[in-house]
Amino acid sequence: MSNKINNLNKYRWxxxxxxxxxxxxxxxxxxATLGRAWVRIIDVxxxxxxxxxxxxxxxxxxxxxxxxxxxxxxVGAYAYALFASPQFDIHxxxxxxxxxxxxxxxxxxxxxxxxxxxxxxxxxxxxxxGFGEIIRIFLTNLNRPLNITNGPQGITLIDPLxxxxxxxxxxxxxxxxxxxxxxxxxxxxxxxALASIFISLRLENSxxxxxxxxxxxxxxxxxxxxINTRDMKLLAFAMGATFGGVAGGLFxxxxxxxxxxxxxxxxxIMVLCMxxxxxxxxxxxVVLGAVLLTALPEALRYVGPLxxxxxGAVYIDPSDLRMLLFGLALVLMMLFRxxxxxxxxxxxxxxxxxxxxxxxxxxxxx
Numbered sequence: 001m002s003n004k005i006n007n008l009n010k011y012r013w014x015x016x017x018x019x020x021x022x023x024x025x026x027x028x029x030x031x032a033t034l035g036r037a038w039v040r041i042i043d044v045x046x047x048x049x050x051x052x053x054x055x056x057x058x059x060x061x062x063x064x065x066x067x068x069x070x071x072x073x074x075v076g077a078y079a080y081a082l083f084a085s086p087q088f089d090i091h092x093x094x095x096x097x098x099x100x101x102x103x104x105x106x107x108x109x110x111x112x113x114x115x116x117x118x119x120x121x122x123x124x125x126x127x128x129x130g131f132g133e134i135i136r137i138f139l140t141n142l143n144r145p146l147n148i149t150n151g152p153q154g155i156t157l158i159d160p161l162x163x164x165x166x167x168x169x170x171x172x173x174x175x176x177x178x179x180x181x182x183x184x185x186x187x188x189x190x191x192x193a194l195a196s197i198f199i200s201l202r203l204e205n206s207x208x209x210x211x212x213x214x215x216x217x218x219x220x221x222x223x224x225x226x227i228n229t230r231d232m233k234l235l236a237f238a239m240g241a242t243f244g245g246v247a248g249g250l251f252x253x254x255x256x257x258x259x260x261x262x263x264x265x266x267x268x269i270m271v272l273c274m275x276x277x278x279x280x281x282x283x284x285x286v287v288l289g290a291v292l293l294t295a296l297p298e299a300l301r302y303v304g305p306l307x308x309x310x311x312g313a314v315y316i317d318p319s320d321l322r323m324l325l326f327g328l329a330l331v332l333m334m335l336f337r338x339x340x341x342x343x344x345x346x347x348x349x350x351x352x353x354x355x356x357x358x359x360x361x362x363x364x365x366x
Contacts, residue, residue: 023190024187026186027039027183028177028183030042031183036182039180039182039186040182041294041295041298042186043185043189043254044294045290045294045295046186046190046192047247047251047254048271048274048293048294049193049196049286049287049290050192050196050244050246050250051073051243051247051271051274051290052271052274052286052289052290053196053197053283053287054069054072054196054242054244054247055069055240055244055271055274055275056200056240056275056280056281056283056286057200057203057236057239057240058236058237058240059272059275059280060275060281061204061209061213061216061281062212062215062216062233062236063212063215064124064233064237065121065122065124065125066124066125066237066240066268066272067125067126067129067265067268067272068129068130068131068132068133068268069132069240070244070263070265070267070268070271071112071134071135071136071263072105072109072240072241072245072248073263073267074136074139074248074263075104075105075108075135075244075245076101076102076246076247076248076249076251076252077248077249077251077262077263078139078149078155078248079097079100079101079104079105079245079249080097080098080101080158080249080252080253081155081158081258082148082149082155083097083100084097084158084159084252084253085155085156085157085158085159086156087155091159093162094159094161094162094249094253097249098246098249101246101248101249102242102245102246104245105242105245105248106239106242106245107238108241109234109238109239109240109241109242110234110237112128112131112237112241113233113236113237113238116128117230117234120219129268132263132265135263136260136263136264137260139263140260149260152259152261154258154259154261154262155252155257155258155259156256157256157257158252158257159253160256161184161185161250161253163188168181168184168185168188169181169256172184185254188250189250192246192247196243197283200283200286201283204283208232208235211227211232212236215227215229215232216281270293273289273330274286274289274290274293275289276289276340277293277330277333277340277341278292278341278342279339279340279342279343279344280339280340280343280344281344282340282343282344284342285341285342285343288341289341296329297322297323297326300318300321300322300325300326301318301322303316303325304321
């Protein structure tokens with residue numbers, strides 16, 4: 001028995017080692033085969049993994065529908081940009097600005113959560129949607145009478161991440177390898193994404209995570225069992241917002257420019273789709289959903305050149321066809337895999353129980 005356990009542990013560590021080697025080599029492999037543009041897409045996917053994991057805490061674990069999550073992304077991005085650009089002529093280190101952005105967004109998460117503690121379902125969704133739009137409009141108009149955010153023009157010349165005096169927005173040669181900016185940012189984003197995955201897994205299996213899941217399943221029963229539902233909800237909003245704030249700061253340094261138009265309602269919907277499509281409440285499923293919904297729309301851009309090659313002309317605009325196929329994929333997923341591509345075991349059992357439930361009981365439950 002002990003030999004079998006030792007063999008399983010050995011194979012597990014071999015698998016971890018192979019996965020680690022693949023992740024380290026991935027940007028160079030993609031650069032050599034698909035081009036540098038796809039390395040940039042991978043960088044964006046890692047940011048969306050962080051965002052989706054943060055929203056999964058609120059929606060997947062605690063069961064609180066949030067349609068304004070992109071506002072925390074915006075707050076984190078502006079918290080970084082304002083103090084790392086010529087806007088205020090302050091250039092603090094990212095080691096200070098990323099924790100600052102996380103703290104500021106956590107406060108905003110509590111400010112959002114406090115008035116919505118008694119709201120559920122559609123009402124909570126409407127309030128959070130309004131919160132996201134208020135933040136975007138606020139950033140757009142905060143250029144008068146005192147110019148703070150530079151309004152719709154946005155903030156430019158944002159400082160890149162710099163490690164040991166080495167700026168990641170420049171190309172470097174290391175051990176014979178050419179490290180382009182997209183490669184350098186990949187490794188930083190990968191470190192933060194892996195840390196987000198680790199924290200999410202630890203939270204899921206902790207007392208706090210079990211309390212969130214209890215609130216999601218039945219808030220009244222959770223309160224009767226001694227769970228402080230108010231504090232747990234506020235903690236969920238704060239923790240989810242923290243993930244978004246850190247991702248926003250990384251995004252601002254990566255882009256070098258941000259504006260309010262970078263944080264729209266459509267972006268919130270996209271992050272929510274990543275959580276639902278991948279498997280709400282399951283960390284692995286959320287990561288899968290973030291990767292697929294970042295890569296799929298970009299891959300569908302090639303539909304235009306394929307039409308030209310096969311049909312001799314472009315009959316359907318690639319952007320229209322891209323969104324049509326994207327929407328169709330989501331509809332088919334909700335029909336045939338309502339729990340997501342990689343659902344949590346709890347969610348899978350719930351849907352199986354609902355399918356086996358008699359029709360009159362379904363109507364009563366609805």
